Amino acid sequence: MPEMPEVEVHVRHLRPLLRGKTIRSVKVSRERTTRPTPPREFEKVLAGAKFKDLSRRGKYLLFELQPKNSKKPLTVLGHLGMTGRMYLAGKNGELPRHAAVVFDLGDRNFIFEDWRYFGRMTLDLSPIEKLGPEPLDKNFSPELFWESLKKSRQSIKVKLLDQSLVAGVGNIYASEALFRAKISPKLPANRLTLAQAKELLRAIRDVLNDSIKAGSTFSLKAIEGGPGALFYFDDGSESYYERRLRVYDRAGKPCLNCKTKIVRITQAARSTYFCPSCQRK
DNA sequence: CACCATGTTCCTTG
């Protein structure tokens, strides 16, 4: 479920709930999740630590902790992978089937649930170093974006997924941003004009901001099932992200601008959706 | 049975 807006929504939701909470114990149920940190080491280092803060970088979550037996702050890097979500839950009910990591906070559990186990919770911070600028950072200028694009002959759609170019654009919003900017997903990155780079960066910011404002792509909602629990809900009408996305997953359906049928193509083994009429160049 | 799925990393190929 993670595109960057989901991560941002997680962070805003969890930050006030976790701040100041002390971890009694940690149980890693899926060994893979803490890679490359050994699961037993992860459990040991975090037992007794206190949550100080939570922030986001690209699609990563950064948990700042104060360890029990050391003054040195500790950072845990989280990633939701494809199907991860994090929430607090009461300790009465059963743990979910795909609970990857469970933090015992005393009154409640903090749970990292991840059906496909592509996500991570680790002490290894190295993935952060390779990330490019934050798309919503005002200091990230269209000119800088354009300079980066000029270095690559890759198609612009594929290039947008490169987290060292911009940190946080995923497969859904790459298609959405190109649709809004009216740029062909097949255009080589180094052939965008400065004007197109400006349009594209603006479109990226718009789609991400819209989604964050709407509470994320996947109708992720904070509901009062257990205090502070995060759950998906599906309102039952068509596909649950259909109203918010203008081109993604709409193959064969009419373009919202010109009625031309939306086309699905494969680029770098991922689906791309676009309007062959609006996105000619 | 087939193919698809919001992400990242590794391997092969050129």
Add this chain to the structure above:
DNA sequence: CCAAGGAACATGGT
């Protein structure tokens, strides 16, 4: 050395 494409990871849904 780099760029680009594809497979792998794991568990589903349709």
